[in-house]
Amino acid sequence: MAGDRAASWQSIRDTIMLRIRDRTYPPGELIPNEADIAAEFGCARATVNRALRDLAEAGFLDRRRKAGTRVIEAPQRKATLEIPQIRREVEARGQVYGYRLLARATGPAPEEVRARLKLPEAEATLYLESLHLADGEAHMFERRWVVLRTVPGIASADLAAVSPNEWLVREAPYTHGGIACHAEPAGQAAAAALGCAPADPVLVMERQTWLHEAPITYVREHFAQSYRLCLGL
């Protein structure tokens, strides 16, 4: 540790995390007490306390007032994934992002979409088909339904200029939602847009979001075959 600057609680947390992962602090065993860790890092006990609390909340440590702090035997590791805001993801790879609106229509949604969003049969939705490009190449093809009752403003949005993704991020708050990924044959529409064969396997990401009880949108994103959905461990 640098002598003149105390360690941050985050750096202490990260160091302890590495020691748990490489079993310097083995599963089920007590780790040193706060005072000893504070002495090692030359920082306040409160800083160590903050680091240990974070690791306990993340499920790696079990803290008992009198018995001390133990490494949990079989923690569930979590991987985190930045929700791909498609423009940022493309730009982060140093590529030029592009977008094309391919189709736009208003009407009831297909039964499968209605079931997911719990929509009555006649409920009006805005259907959008769009293609996202990276360096001019097809990157992702999306088919989206937006519930007009929840997001009436999108009816008058210029979605040839701004993608529905970006419009919704800016204009349509949500409280919760879900993502599911699977593989399927591209099918006619996605194959035509992505420039592959209809039978070629593509990664499909389905997403839906809600504002409290009100459904906002359901989207099926078909990714180009070279795409990898990456997560850190």
Place this chain on the structure above:
Amino acid sequence: MAGDRAASWQSIRDTIMLRIRDRTYPPGELIPNEADIAAEFGCARATVNRALRDLAEAGFLDRRRKAGTRVIEAPQRKATLEIPQIRREVEARGQVYGYRLLARATGPAPEEVRARLKLPEAEATLYLESLHLADGEAHMFERRWVVLRTVPGIASADLAAVSPNEWLVREAPYTHGGIACHAEPAGQAAAAALGCAPADPVLVMERQTWLHEAPITYVREHFAQSYRLCLGL
């Protein structure tokens, strides 16, 4: 709020999070000060402070000592995914987990695997093929290479009784790694194991883990077609 029990910082954080998401607290705007929030929830200011700190660390709030706390305009939403410990994932759905070791061999790894793990050409690896079952049905087929230099103990492990996944979780600590998902045709081996056609699209999850500089394992997991990789938003 219940009158006789103060709100936890987590419940305050979750309530504020919902207000950010539904734009009760709009992007770019100041939120009420700590004292006002504490009065609303009938709790200590320190509790509110803890909740706001958490949201600031998660990238939703910008806290300035004199200017107050603002909602960040375009936060990057993060989705978290429990690393599927395959047995737990199957059991969590109320299904009976099963496992079969299909093949086991020692030798150098194929070039593609060596490149990922940065292995010299002759480096000895343990190759394992296994099938994971849910209620007796094929759920996931995996092909795995384990670097014997890093994990020598696996050479004498009874991997017919304990899956390599569970053995490694218990015995082989790691410091970091990565996951990537894509779609591809099942191919002969996975198709035979999963009971689909070789051309059928399947979700493939590749994982690799490291202990500091030492490579531990690279695994390619092929999931049955009905599988959905699910994440919460």
